[in-house]
Amino acid sequence: MQATPGTTGRRATTLADVAKLAGVSIGTASKALNGRQQVRAETRERVLSAAEQLNFSPNVLARHLLSGRSxxxxxxxxxxxxxxxxxxxxxxxxxxxxxxxxxxxxxxxxxxxxxxxxxxxxxxxxxxxxxxxxxxxxxxxxxxxxxxxxxxxxxxxxxxxxxxxxxDNVGGGRLAAEHLVACGRERIAVVTGDPTYGAARDRVAGVTAVLTSAGLQLVGGQALYGTWSEEWGRTAAALLLAQHPDLDAIACGSDQIARGVLDALRESGRRVPEDVAVTGHDNWEVLALNARPPLTSVDLxxxxxxxxxxxxxxxxxxxxxxxxxxxxxxxxxxxxxxxxxxx
Missing domain, CATH: 3.40.50.2300 (Response regulator)
Structure with missing residues (x-):
């Protein structure tokens, strides 16, 4: 009678069968199949070849029980x-x-x-x-x-x-600022969320560090903190445009805030990105890809x-x-x- 895959004769293939075909002990075969370092490369290759030839697959449950793991x-x-x-x-x-x-x-x-x-x-x-x-x-x-x-x-x-x-939230803020500076922006504002979030402060620190290195300052002298919402983005952008109409970029602490900023810029007649560039943070694609225009964002x-x-x-x-x-x-x-x- 012809053996079926994974069997030797009428019984299931065992580790002993693999060891015998590879010419090693059962213990060595076990170590080779479990990736232990104590086995030489040529021996491991011989055991793996024998296991493949016999279509041997260790019983997962048994292996976990033996190792004491689930x-x-x-x-x-x-x-x-x-x-x-x-x-x-x-x-x-x-x-x-x-x-x-x-x-x-x-x-x-x-x-x-x-x-x-x-x-x-x-x-x-x-x-x-x-x-x-x-x-x-x-x-x-x-x-x-x-x-x-x-x-x-x-x-x-x-x-x-x-x-x-x-x-790395500081690094994320740096990425956004470096990109805006590389785009030729010099009047950059920051609108972000809850100031009790360390991530909000870290992202601002990253932006500020890049601007300082480039000889620039934040528009208004400081970031605007608020909530992680589109409503806050719209409110903050309207405030910035009223006080600093010559700004040319806004780095936002989240994609939700950035969506609100984009709404306010569009309503004010500013073109994005020709007049004002906008970056978000989180790269939440359901927001970023459906923004008008699609939103440049920092992916975590x-x-x-x-x-x-x-x-x-x-x-x-x-x-x-x-x-x-x-x-x-x-x-x-x-x-x-x-x-x-x-x-």
Missing amino acids: GTVGLVTHDLEGRFSIPTLMGAEDAAGTGKMSVMLTDARGDALREQYHVQALLGRRVDGLIVVGARPDPRPSLGTLPVPVVYAYAPSQDPRDMSIVS NLEELGRRAAARLFAAIEGEPASGVDQVDCRLVPRGSTGPRAS
Whole structure:
């Protein structure tokens, strides 16, 4: 009788069959298939070739039971809309897929008690580690000592002994300002959101640093802080135009604010970008791509943030923990709202 794929005779292919075909011990075959460093390259190649020839695939559940792991990690988010957690989750799943690890998502809805409940529930499911995505990009309380590794994403832990992955908001502000200066803009204003957000202040600091290096000053001498809304963008832009009609660029702290700024500029008869260039922040595509004109925006690189958080977590699970804050570079996405000023 002909053997079917993955079988030897009438029985399922075993690790012993792979070891026999490769001419190694069962222990060596196991180490080779699990990527252990103690196996020489030529031996690993021989074992992998034998496993492929026999169509051998280790039983995932058995492998996890033997290792004392579940093969899953938990992701706890506070982002109700998914604007920040979904790209982070996608990046984490990309990284997890390469190691055959699955991600379980829970939503704490900005509630510390709900967060504790989800953490305990995930621990009850024997997850191998946790990624915690904050509601806002400001330091948050640590979960303390848990039986599994934890990595904080987007919002860093207040405890320097924890591992946190965040976006470089100062660098994001610099990118927007450098782009505007490169477009020949010299009368640049900043409209941003809630001043209690560290990210709002950091983005302003990045813009200011670039303008200072270029021998320029913010229009009005300081940034305008308000709310993260289109309404505030319209109000702030109208105020700026009334007091500084010669401004030629507005760097906004979010895409929502930028959409309101664009509305006010259009209503005032200013052309974008010929008269006034506008940048946003977050690269929230549902807003940026549907703006009139499409909005140049700073992307927080959240998928890379998620991938890096997952990589740090997997390293900790493997016994190589790290601590501190790791910053992920932002990137500028140019669109129609910026360009050279009309002569």
